Amino acid sequence: MALIVQKFGGTSVKDAPSIARVAGIVAETYSEGNDVIVVVSAQGDTTDDLIAKANEINPNHSRREHDMLVSAGEQISISLLAMALEKIGLPVVSLLGWQAGFTTNSSYTAARIKKINKERLQNELDSHKIVVVAGFQGINKYDDITTLGRGGSDTSAVALAAALHADRCQIFTDVTGVFTADPRKVKGAVKLSEITYDEMLELASCGAQVLNNRSVEMAKKYNVELEVLSSIEREPGTIVKEATKMEKMLIRGVAKDNDVARISVLRLPDSPGIAFKLFSKLAYRKVNVDIILQSVGRDGTKDITFTVPRGDDQLARDAVFEAFPDLTEDNFIVDTNVSKVSIVGAGMETHPGTASQMFEALFDAGINIQMISTSEIKISVLVDQGDADKAISAIHDSFFPED
Amino acid sequence: MALIVQKFGGTSVKDAPSIARVAGIVAETYSEGNDVIVVVSAQGDTTDDLIAKANEINPNHSRREHDMLVSAGEQISISLLAMALEKIGLPVVSLLGWQAGFTTNSSYTAARIKKINKERLQNELDSHKIVVVAGFQGINKYDDITTLGRGGSDTSAVALAAALHADRCQIFTDVTGVFTADPRKVKGAVKLSEITYDEMLELASCGAQVLNNRSVEMAKKYNVELEVLSSIEREPGTIVKEATKMEKMLIRGVAKDNDVARISVLRLPDSPGIAFKLFSKLAYRKVNVDIILQSVGRDGTKDITFTVPRGDDQLARDAVFEAFPDLTEDNFIVDTNVSKVSIVGAGMETHPGTASQMFEALFDAGINIQMISTSEIKISVLVDQGDADKAISAIHDSFFPED
Numbered sequence: 001m002a003l004i005v006q007k008f009g010g011t012s013v014k015d016a017p018s019i020a021r022v023a024g025i026v027a028e029t030y031s032e033g034n035d036v037i038v039v040v041s042a043q044g045d046t047t048d049d050l051i052a053k054a055n056e057i058n059p060n061h062s063r064r065e066h067d068m069l070v071s072a073g074e075q076i077s078i079s080l081l082a083m084a085l086e087k088i089g090l091p092v093v094s095l096l097g098w099q100a101g102f103t104t105n106s107s108y109t110a111a112r113i114k115k116i117n118k119e120r121l122q123n124e125l126d127s128h129k130i131v132v133v134a135g136f137q138g139i140n141k142y143d144d145i146t147t148l149g150r151g152g153s154d155t156s157a158v159a160l161a162a163a164l165h166a167d168r169c170q171i172f173t174d175v176t177g178v179f180t181a182d183p184r185k186v187k188g189a190v191k192l193s194e195i196t197y198d199e200m201l202e203l204a205s206c207g208a209q210v211l212n213n214r215s216v217e218m219a220k221k222y223n224v225e226l227e228v229l230s231s232i233e234r235e236p237g238t239i240v241k242e243a244t245k246m247e248k249m250l251i252r253g254v255a256k257d258n259d260v261a262r263i264s265v266l267r268l269p270d271s272p273g274i275a276f277k278l279f280s281k282l283a284y285r286k287v288n289v290d291i292i293l294q295s296v297g298r299d300g301t302k303d304i305t306f307t308v309p310r311g312d313d314q315l316a317r318d319a320v321f322e323a324f325p326d327l328t329e330d331n332f333i334v335d336t337n338v339s340k341v342s343i344v345g346a347g348m349e350t351h352p353g354t355a356s357q358m359f360e361a362l363f364d365a366g367i368n369i370q371m372i373s374t375s376e377i378k379i380s381v382l383v384d385q386g387d388a389d390k391a392i393s394a395i396h397d398s399f400f401p402e403d
Numbered sequence: 404m405a406l407i408v409q410k411f412g413g414t415s416v417k418d419a420p421s422i423a424r425v426a427g428i429v430a431e432t433y434s435e436g437n438d439v440i441v442v443v444s445a446q447g448d449t450t451d452d453l454i455a456k457a458n459e460i461n462p463n464h465s466r467r468e469h470d471m472l473v474s475a476g477e478q479i480s481i482s483l484l485a486m487a488l489e490k491i492g493l494p495v496v497s498l499l500g501w502q503a504g505f506t507t508n509s510s511y512t513a514a515r516i517k518k519i520n521k522e523r524l525q526n527e528l529d530s531h532k533i534v535v536v537a538g539f540q541g542i543n544k545y546d547d548i549t550t551l552g553r554g555g556s557d558t559s560a561v562a563l564a565a566a567l568h569a570d571r572c573q574i575f576t577d578v579t580g581v582f583t584a585d586p587r588k589v590k591g592a593v594k595l596s597e598i599t600y601d602e603m604l605e606l607a608s609c610g611a612q613v614l615n616n617r618s619v620e621m622a623k624k625y626n627v628e629l630e631v632l633s634s635i636e637r638e639p640g641t642i643v644k645e646a647t648k649m650e651k652m653l654i655r656g657v658a659k660d661n662d663v664a665r666i667s668v669l670r671l672p673d674s675p676g677i678a679f680k681l682f683s684k685l686a687y688r689k690v691n692v693d694i695i696l697q698s699v700g701r702d703g704t705k706d707i708t709f710t711v712p713r714g715d716d717q718l719a720r721d722a723v724f725e726a727f728p729d730l731t732e733d734n735f736i737v738d739t740n741v742s743k744v745s746i747v748g749a750g751m752e753t754h755p756g757t758a759s760q761m762f763e764a765l766f767d768a769g770i771n772i773q774m775i776s777t778s779e780i781k782i783s784v785l786v787d788q789g790d791a792d793k794a795i796s797a798i799h800d801s802f803f804p805e806d
Contacts, residue, residue, distance in 0.1 A: 057419050057487050060490070065482045078471070080472065083460050094471050
């Protein structure tokens with residue numbers, strides 16, 4: 001007998017038929033002899049609807065009352081799912097965040113879990129009940145309700161799995177797993193049967209948003225085995241687990257990220273402290289800089305080029321002109337017509353030819369590389385946005401030749 | 404400085420403009436230097452909508468999950484009202500039933516309040532916050548959410564006022580107070596400035612449903628001064644308080660109750676135990692019998708006539724035929740075309756002419772009295788339903804002559 005934590009997002013519980021389907025999945029797992037904890041998010045658009053109500057009344061409402069309001073959403077979904085399980089005749093109890101023992105710090109709307117008091121959960125499991133837990137929420141030391149922020153239900157599920165030493169934490173989504181590339185774009189994309197935590201994290205930072213990063217980090221820290229799978233199509237998903245437990249693949253996937261702007265600052269004086277001046281101003285504005293390229297010109301000047309999330313281009317502009325008040329407009333260039341294409345794989349650490357294989361594939365496809373960035377298990381290139389899909393197919397064909 | 408508890412029902416907080424109006428009332432009370440606790444129900448149709456969702460999934464859901472579900476309604480309304488008060492710039496905190504210290508027994512959907520732990524409430528009041536409390540809900544000893552049943556928010560408000568020794572508990576409704584008769588029906592109806600708990604209870608049992616009876620009983624028990632008033636029209640309402648603190652009026656009001664069926668059982672044997680046989684069967688079925696009339700016939704038989712709530716006529720029929728299996732259909736008569744018209748007033752205890760004045764008014768109006776029932780502070784008559792409004796006007800004109 002195993003303990004399985006299953007997490008279903010808002011789309012999976014959006015209406016009565018969806019809830020009935022989820023109840024069927026849970027019932028199947030339970031009837032196989034497992035203990036089951038189910039974590040659910042608020043139904044469909046409930047959270048957005050509640051926030052719209054709040055903003056109509058007072059757009060500057062406090063974050064404490066915000067959390068009081070939106071946490072009602074999971075309260076509705078857990079009780080409805082419990083009722084659906086009661087209909088099947090299964091023993092079940094729904095628990096709010098505080099009833100399930102989630103204590104957090106007091107950062108309303110973005111709280112961090114401090115501890116899970118397992119007593120009640122363990123008692124309910126001991127009496128063979130399916131426990132349906134409200135994701136995304138907890139209470140702080142004042143007994144006030146807090147929420148965990150974006151993707152919080154994934155974090156709730158992983159935290160429960162870690163605290164109770166669950167055998168597996170299944171995250172049900174609208175895809176059947178993690179693919180070598182976006183299957184809607186790349187014909188030969190295949191589903192991975194497994195992937196390491198680090199690869200998953202790198203893929204997410206490269207635009208393949210399947211799992212919330214915070215939950216993957218927590219799973220890695222507490223060694224919780226995750227499975228990403230679909231609540232619609234019933235087939236095995238992708239297991240996310242420790243690297244030591246699986247065979248290294250050269251590369252695990254190819255991903256594209258369009259949320260990039262490339263910023264070039266030209267003809268800066270070639271003197272010490274220039275880069276520090278620029279990047280400290282960017283850091284102060286919390287602009288997340290990704291790839292950086294610095295080239296020394298022949299006339300005693302240098303150019304600095306870097307990428308930022310596309311929505312931060314104005315903040316970046318402010319930072320640049322604060323750092324260099326004398327900069328002229330023709331020496332400042334923003335290009336939002338770019339994409340970052342990345343390959344991720346733990347195997348490349350020990351396989352020096354990976355980068356050149358990627359660059360060759362791009363050269364053969366006639367695609368110009370604007371910038372390059374690498375980590376131990378990732379290589380990213382910046383290309384023209386119009387070339388991105390062609391770049392992904394070319395790279396994917398090279399690393400995953402069709403049989 | 405006084406402590407005022409204000410209760411607003413679901414209609415009063417049904418949308419953003421309504422919530423803003425309620426916030427204005429609360430702000431006015433607070434700015435006059437009072438401590439204010441506000442109790443609110445769920446918005447408009449929220450509770451009904453949630454129950455409809457539940458019934459779509461599983462009409463036979465447990466009462467525990469029912470309470471988990473519907474209590475989300477007040478969670479939404481308290482946080483929205485708190486946000487509206489934040490907008491005005493007032494210090495405010497919303498509290499769920501359990502945060503406000505409401506502990507109840509475990510009768511889900513119809514729980515009774517056992518105790519209010521005042522610590523948090525008192526702390527919030529001490530820091531000069533307006534406290535917005537979710538009505539209708541509490542927790543039991545298992546830390547599970549319970550609800551108090553119909554009219555539960557009135558009960559929550561009165562219980563808070565009692566526990567914290569509030570100076571007044573204001574119940575905001577859609578009427579401006581308690582009237583001598585239904586003002587939509589009787590031209591000369593006037594609003595009462597005050598009324599005793601007992602008179603209020605009798606009026607309610609006579610069909611004038613302004614306040615939930617359980618909350619009036621609790622107010623009487625703990626001597627909480629109530630005020631019934633309108634959240635739309637800002638004028639003083641009707642004070643409900645101890646009899647000793649006010650002048651006795653001969654009669655306080657005239658009320659009509661159409662929820663009555665008159666049942667006659669004819670030609671029963673005139674032997675001992677007949678009435679017991681009948682009424683024990685009715686009691687077993689929890690049928691609430693109001694007026695009873697027994698007449699001895701000349702042929703060694705007797706007739707028993709009694710009234711029951713109209714919806715219970717089938718249950719009453721079952722009870723009668725179980726008690727008297729040999730009864731023939733022509734000796735069993737149900738009349739649902741009747742109304743009960745009542746006058747209520749603590750003054751009639753010491754004023755023997757009250758009943759005859761009522762009967763004279765009905766005689767002058769040509770109305771036939773079918774049955775009569777009296778208590779210390781109430782006289783009720785059963786009349787043909789078509790005569791009820793005329794009866795009320797005639798009685799009202801007699802006791803409240805227009806100036």
